[in-house]
Amino acid sequence: MENNDKLIIGNHEFNSRFILGSGKYSMKLIEAAIRDAGSEIITVAVRRANTKEHENIIDYIPKNVTLLPNTSGARDAKEAVRIAKLARELGCGNFIKIEIMKDSKYLLPDNYETIKATEILAAEGFIVMPYMYPDLNVARELVNVGAAAVMPLAAPIGSNKGLSTKDFIQILIDEIELPIIVDAGIGRPSQACEAMEMGAAAIMANTALATAGNLPIMASAFRQAIEAGRKAYLAGLGRVLIRGASASDPLTGFLHD
């Protein structure tokens, strides 16, 4: 990969385009997951502390990896802002991934509350990365209120179903200047590769790895797929014929001529 091909989020530069989630697997696997994924950003949740377990996830994350706390559990903008401020107070920087969900069946993000929370937190100096349902009007509003990236869902969270919203993510990629980071629903490396070929700036994955047979090997597979997709995007994909065929061998000099 070219060294000058950086992912830029809020004036921070990253070489890796694979954002790793840290949920649903052992803390002891986190170091191997980060190493094999090559990730430079990892998401964490903010939750009530336990007095009995002094083991903390922070101790398992290398210091050069950027923490991206999420606001999961928030049901509206007010709760998301509260969680974001708690996360910042924990002393791991200004990055925040907004997640606001009222619906517990499909876990779909509330785009309206997400815009409100993004506006408040961006004004307070956070680097805001909102998780959203891929809607162009909402994405434009997120840009207007100061988001640092836009994170559309590919399919329902944890479903591993792949690019169900492909056409709408493509519209965001084509129309929005900010990095479009495909989050939620990506289940296979091939789907991550496809999103990157489309021009996504990065991929976020968690369940695809956490539910894989071997997490570190799957992390490595995703890394390679994301890098391949990025290279293909930068190279420019070959054209598709609507009908007919086009030989790639010379059409003269056949043995029967």
Added chain:
Amino acid sequence: MVQINGKNEDIAGKNLRDYLHAANYDTRIIVVEINEKIIEKEQYQNTIIKDGDIIEIITFMGGGTMI
């Protein structure tokens, strides 16, 4: 009565720092909120827990999206 992380405890009148220590919290990796106001670490010692306070003691955990 004081509500801490959703549970009632009879600790009104205690100093926050002493309570956190006695309850075995690792203050390095937590943030404390009383009645939705974040308490700076330097203020733990000067904070007396009052009857009716709602206290949240928060840390980071593994999470991706909605975890």
